[in-house]
Amino acid sequence: IPPTNNTTVNLSSDSGNMKNLNLNQILFGPPGTGKTYSTINKALSILEPGTEEKISYEDRTVLRDRFDDYVKKGQIVFTTFHQSYGYEEFIEGIMLSADGGFRQKDGIFKEFCNRAIRNPNKKYFFIIDEINRGNISKIFGELMVLIENDKRGQEMVLTYSNKYFKVPEN
Numbered sequence: 001i002p003p004t005n006n007t008t009v010n011l012s013s014d015s016g017n018m019k020n021l022n023l024n025q026i027l028f029g030p031p032g033t034g035k036t037y038s039t040i041n042k043a044l045s046i047l048e049p050g051t052e053e054k055i056s057y058e059d060r061t062v063l064r065d066r067f068d069d070y071v072k073k074g075q076i077v078f079t080t081f082h083q084s085y086g087y088e089e090f091i092e093g094i095m096l097s098a099d100g101g102f103r104q105k106d107g108i109f110k111e112f113c114n115r116a117i118r119n120p121n122k123k124y125f126f127i128i129d130e131i132n133r134g135n136i137s138k139i140f141g142e143l144m145v146l147i148e149n150d151k152r153g154q155e156m157v158l159t160y161s162n163k164y165f166k167v168p169e170n
Helices: 035-047 060-073 108-118 136-147
Strands: 006-010 024-028 076-080 092-096 102-106 125-129
Touching: 024 035, 035 060, 035 076, 035 125, 060 076, 076 108, 102 108
Parallel strands: 006 024, 076 125
Antiparallel strands: 092 102
16 A cells, blocks of 8 residues: 555546546546546555556456456555445454354455565555445544544554554555
């Protein structure tokens, strides 16, 4: 998760020159304008040497296969927000265990960040589809501060586990 400035990109008509865009981006536009479709090119242009423009000329099947390889390796994670999605699924929560008790469970973003921390020489790419459908403050909780560019790598105590956590710079 490379630290950069946040950028909003409008895909409603002409995406323009996307070569010099920052790595943290929100793609927006009407349905069918290619927001989700373009995440493959964006992810590969960050994880591999080369520009997004160069990647856009490559065969889509080849790009999709490379994207899928990164997903299998855990370097790319794709999740979709919805109205009932919460902190417990994204960061951490208390879950009912099979024996009727409770246990602390890491969410998808916490697992992803911990994997990136264990492999600091690799780049990682986290994609949130339909971010506008989720309640951002409910999902991110106190972690909202840690995704800011100047806070990457700083630690914060999490709500359920009471353990230190950080969003890595990679």
